[in-house]
Amino acid sequence: MTATVTHGAAIAARASDVWKVYGSGEAQVVALRGVSVEFERARFTAIMGPSGSGKSTLMHCLAGLDSVTRGTIHIGDTTVTGLGDAGLTKLRRDKVGFIFQQFNLLPTLTAQENILLPLSIAGRKPDPEWLATVIDTVGLRDRLNHRPAQLSGGQQQRVACARALASRPEVIFADEPTGNLDSRAGAEVLNFLRRSVAEYRQTIVMVTHDPVAASYADRVVFLADGQIVSELVEPTPDTVLDTMKKLDSLTSEAGQ
């Protein structure tokens, strides 16, 4: 099936009939089979699916980290497909924010420097008001001069969130952002992501396999075997879990 969005809403990112094939011949693996999906602006979308369903691949392709075999990707009004390294770098720098499972902060820089890094690389001046808002939202004001090694996992991930938000990108891609956190720290981060969507109209696409995490989103897209198989709007942990179970039985039937 094809996931579409309510008419009239602006689209922040779009995949149209995207195929991704790894390897060739006998060793060929098809990770994505004609995926078409749109992500509305100022919405928090979760991508779910069992291991190997292609959810991470889809996110990497959307974010310009990986190339697609066929189909096109758009971020805002930029066509990602066909961009060279320089174009992709510029896209990532100016239009995309990232949050990783492993936090991925630079150990040599303080929290504040880490937050400002994308802007510094781009040579852009930060908007002080926005920066203050972001820092207060993530609650890191008293930790700004600490280095990552002096911060807890939850704090590090909040720094990573602030880094993604600082440049107000078109869309933030979060790859299992709570995967390395305990449930309390995870909840903090997810609440923060939700607030940034609700209050600051940020667009977030999050890959997760945790139904609770997915329930923070406005919408959940389910992938299985490289195809979009289902979607939920206004999810709760229970509805997500139910859908997952159904998917499991579907895929196991399909596998027989």
Add this chain to the structure above:
Amino acid sequence: MLRTTLKSLLARKLRLVLSGLAVVLGVMFVSGAFVLTDTLSRSFDSLFSDAYATTDVGVSAKPKIDVAELEGEAVPTPFPAATLDRVRAVPGVAAATGSVTADGAQVIGSNGKVLTSFGPPQIGLNWTGENELVQLRTGRGPTADTEVTINQAVATAAKLSVGDRVAVLTPHRPKQEFTVVGIFGYSGNRDSLGGVQEVAFTERVAQESMVGQTGVYTQISVKAADGVDPAVLRDRVAAALGDDYVVKTGEQLSADAAAGFDEALGFFNNILLGFAGVALFVGVFLILNTFSIIVAQRTRELALLRAIGAGRSQVIGSVLTEAVVIGLIASGLGLAAGIGVGALLAYAFGQFAGGLQLAGIGVPVSAVVSSFVVGLFVTVVAAVLPALRAARIPPVAAMQDVATPDRPLTRITTAGALVAALGGALLALGLSGNAGDNTLWTVLGGVLLTFIGVALLTPMISRPVVSLLGRLFAWSVPGKLGRLNSGRNPRRTAITAAALMVGIALVTGVTVILDSAKSSVTALADDTIQAELVISGAQTGPRIPSFEPSVLERAAEVPGVATVAGVYADQAQIGGKRTWVQATNDVAALREIFKVTPSAGTIDTLGPQQLLVDSDTAAEHGLSVGDTVPVQLSRGDARTYTVTGIYAESDLFGGFVLPVAATADFAQPKPVQAYLKLAPGATVDQVMPQIEALLADSPTVSVANRAEFIEQQTSQFDQLLMMIQILLALAIVIAVLGIVNTLALSVLERTRELGLLRAIGLRRAQTMRMITVEAVVISVFGALLGVLVGTGLGAAVVRALREEGITDLVLPWTDMAVFLGLAAVVGVVAAVLPAIRAARLNVLNAIAHE
């Protein structure tokens, strides 16, 4: 365990190749030195055995002064021609040939240039006909006193053929002209024996020109009758001639000649090994660093081994086994490369020396043994510390992501301070001259300890300095990231930089010393020498270029010339000690020119059988005015001289001064220098062309004004400096490998960070700039340390040499700036490959990298 070790070795090929390369280069230098000297030694052996192949027994007169190969030219002593008859009369002698053979016959080529030689002698001799060795190629032997026959090497170099006119310079005659009547070669179709140039005259011309006496020979070559043992014949000839003669078999003569060369080659070998030592010392830093990084990266793996039951000693063994394997492979490769380099150098030497026929390239046992011993030793020693560190990894590290906290630098800094202080103390002891015979070793030990101490202190120093240096590049984000990265692991940065420090420090130190010496000598000469014009020649071989004594008289008659002081030089045996002596035609003028002051007696006149001596030498020989002393010169009998004056010793002029009459017994009875003082009102420009005209027949010398002369005399400092710099370049190349290695490992270690930076928008060019800044900061830091340490060492040596007349301390600012600039370039070059690698990382894989 062994299998695990070998597998992990293979998994880290690149690192090992880089660190192994340092050992390969060092070992290459070691084995190259041995192969070179062995090849040359055997080549000389075979050369001399060929040269003496036709001689069963050789006779020569006992030399007046014993001179070893390294100390100058042995001067043949002529003996009466009648000796030949006495030899012929000895039973068992089939034939005996008397010859006059001496070094110093220089042919002037058809282009007017004097043939020079950088080592092989230029022999002038009498033609004694063809034999098994000497074979005429064209023409005949000389029969008239206006004819010469030359060997093919001379003919080729001077572009001469039979029938040509040729001018020849000889020690005892002015320039003479001859007609070439023949050209000869040697058995085996050789143009020359080891590059020796030979000019064969008639017997009388050879006697007059080469030894300055007729009716004499310098050697007799004896052929034994069939069935007579050369050793037996030798004893018979020796008994017949008495104690004034040296009689040896051909084998002995050949062995003696070769032994002299072996001594010189051994000296040469030691110098090469010294530089190899520097290279290997730098290599230790590189290997130490590589193993430290490998151990740090393998923390989990090693902890896992410990967790599943490996003992500490097994972990240590595993790291050391890696070191042994690398050491073995690198030593083997270094040995092979050294054989190639040695062969190449031997070939180059042979060509340079004028066609020495090389014996086959051999690999002496010493080369193999020393290569493996040195290579293994260096590698294993460098791996010991990392191995001990590996053994301290707790098994629990396998289970958790142990953040390896920066260990405090207190211990290493304290150790560094202690070692550096010890080094400084040894240096002070050595340089103050209180270490007696051990001075050299004390100073070397001091330098070594200073280097190790400073290397240990480097992590501490690196923090502020690297951060300061990095600010130069902090104007861009990549620059800032690079600066932060270079300060990230002070130990690693420090060791990498310290390796470069050693090479740069040695070069800087030597530059400081030589520049100071040159400046001091120049200033002293400029201040002392009161002559406006100087006649002298550039010495390329063992003989000092000389000119006709008549030039002195004719120069004195040139309008505008006030005085001319000619200087003759020779070796002499005085009071049982061998020493250089000088003689002059005008002692008053010489005294004035060198501003010599008397301390006892008179030094303004010098009669025959009188001599002057400086106060230091006088004290050494226990001489005072009025004493008599026997002086044995290169030729003639010992004569007794009376000390008539003692002068104050100065740095530019010293030793015994003999009257001009003594020069008859000098090996070379011609002046080697002349100092001209001009009359008031006369200018250098007026006089110089006229002096030049006088020197037309003495093409090996020229006239120069004072500044030019001083520059000529001090240019040897520059040549020495250049040679040392070339040899030390190897140590610097190895240090550069170290920087490449460190960067490559850093890139590998920080793969995920690089992935992140690329993910959030760092461009490829920016990534490369970041790595480059890191490299440049490290290398400039190393160079800066090197310049500082080198300046300190150099200044200490210069200070210690103040007594020897090195009073100026010259800091080579330009050179220092060049070294720092070069270090920046080195950093950029070293960063190329790691930077490309970093820029090419696949962003996605990099982020997912564990």
